[in-house]
Amino acid sequence: MSAEKIINDWKKKLYKPLYWLEGEEDYYIDQVMSYAEHNILPESEASFNLSVFYGKDADWSAVVNACMRYPMFAEKQVVLLKEAQQMREIDKLESYFENPLPSTIFVASFKEGKLDKRKKVYKTIQKNGEIFTSEKIRDYKLPDWITETVQSKGYAISSKAVMLLAEHIGNDLSRIINEVEKVTVNLGKRKEITDDDIENYVGVSKEYNAFELQDALSKKDLQKAIRIIQYFEGNPKAAPIQLILPALYGYFSKLHAIFGMADKSEAGIKPLFYNNPFAAKQALETLRIYGYNGVEQTLLLLHEYNLRSIGINDTGTEDASLLKELVVKIMSNA
Template sequence: MSAEKILQEWKIKAYKPVYWLEGDEPYYIDQLVHYAEHNILSESEAGFNLTVFYGRDADWAAIVNACRRYPMFAERQVVLLKEAQHMKDLEKLEGYVSNPLSSTILIIAYKDKRLDGRTKFAGTIKKKGELFQSKKLYENQLPDWVKQMVQGKGYSLTPGALQLLIDHIGNDLSRLANEVDKVCINLGSKKTIDEESIERYVGISKDFNAFELQAAIAKKDMAKAIRIIQYFEANPKAAPIQMILPAMYGYFSKVYSIFGLEDTSENGVKSALFPNNFYAARDALSAAKLYGNAGVEKIILLMHQYNLRSIGVHDAGTEDADLLKEMVVKMMN
């Protein structure tokens, strides 16, 4: 069952006694936990009937005791177990889950991991409650997700603004949603989010960002690459090296993949690697021809080397901008 379906059921007060929320995409888990904590019970009911545990400090017996209490002045109570991935003896909740109280809604948030589906515990959760799995979106799913998210807030997004957001933030759904909220709050009567809005309220320059640096490297435009790095040097929060390198690695990994494709036409590359962006496919093909197989492989190896240096491996604390300048010169030479 999807997060949207679970929320729809909760809004019509259709509840199951146990919800297990797991997976490597925290956005949907946080969305469900937030709704459960603030909306299932009224404010007056929550004072007596909402209990929140945190996995690192929680005791399984205390959780079971809380779940077996009867609600006070309400039809039901809510018991939340957050960060359950850090809890010891978590499987000891199986006894309660196998025979839950109908007036208790137990919600367990198990982030960044998945329950072993072969265990008795997993089988009991599936039988007695709802097992929700939150999965990371693939890159080609991001544009539609962002557009739908923005439309759900009553706004629209220009193609340039959409690309700028995704290139800068990636598939961090929570951060994408937070940044869009920030922009919407500042738009006033405007209903369209454009590149200028992203630049002003998110703090992403449309001319000086990780995507533009990547494009300059792909074209062997040394002068432009150095100008962008100098901007980063003057604005350290604009694009830390630990944000730049993963974005560039994702792109050049795709460029490197071109050499293994059977169909290296623009349409073939678009279909295989850039399904939502024809121009990206064209530019990637251009970069592949400009650098060749060995050159692109060298770029990827240099990114790995400078990523290690940026976290202090074989480096005495060189500034980000100096590391980037040195890396770019080696890539283009």
């Protein structure tokens, strides 16, 4: 069951006594938990029938006692357990899960992990309630997610703006939502987000970013690469080396994977690159320029310089100097 389905059921007054929200993607867990806290009960009932616990501070017996109370002047009460992964002796809640009170809606958020499906507690919750697992969105799906999210808010967004957000923020969905809202507030009557808007309101330079450095490397454009690195040197927060190197490594890893694919056509490799035909075409051109040995050598260099960036086999070379060394070696050796 999806987060959307759970919330839609609640809007229709369809409730189960137990909801266990787990997984690595906080955004959907927070979305469901927020709705449970602010929307299931009307304000007049919430003061008597809403209990909120936090795992770090909550005692399991207090949670069970709250769940076993009957609602006051209402049909339902809501008990929330936030950050359940931090709760001591959480396994002792299992006795309540076996026989939950029908008039209680118990919702727990268990972030950064999952219950073992083989264990009795998982099967018990599944039998008497609902388990929602919130998975991290895959990189190749992120641009479509950003586009659909922006459209759901009544706006359009250019493909370049989508790529800037995806490359700069990654799959931190909550942060993407916050940045999109920040941009839309500043659009006035306009209904399309452009790359200029991302530059102006998110703080991502459309000319000097990890995506453009990747583009320079893919074309072996040393002049452009050095120009971008010099911008990073003057603006350290624009693209820290610890973000740049993993992004480049991810790109060249995808190029390396293409060599093992049966279908190496533009259509065949497009899923590796956010289903973006331009990115797929560029990847094939990069393969032509580098070849197998060049891609493999680049991956080795990226690994070496990633270690150096965290102080291994390096006496404290500045980040910009490391990047300059790296791109020169990549373009001359690959």
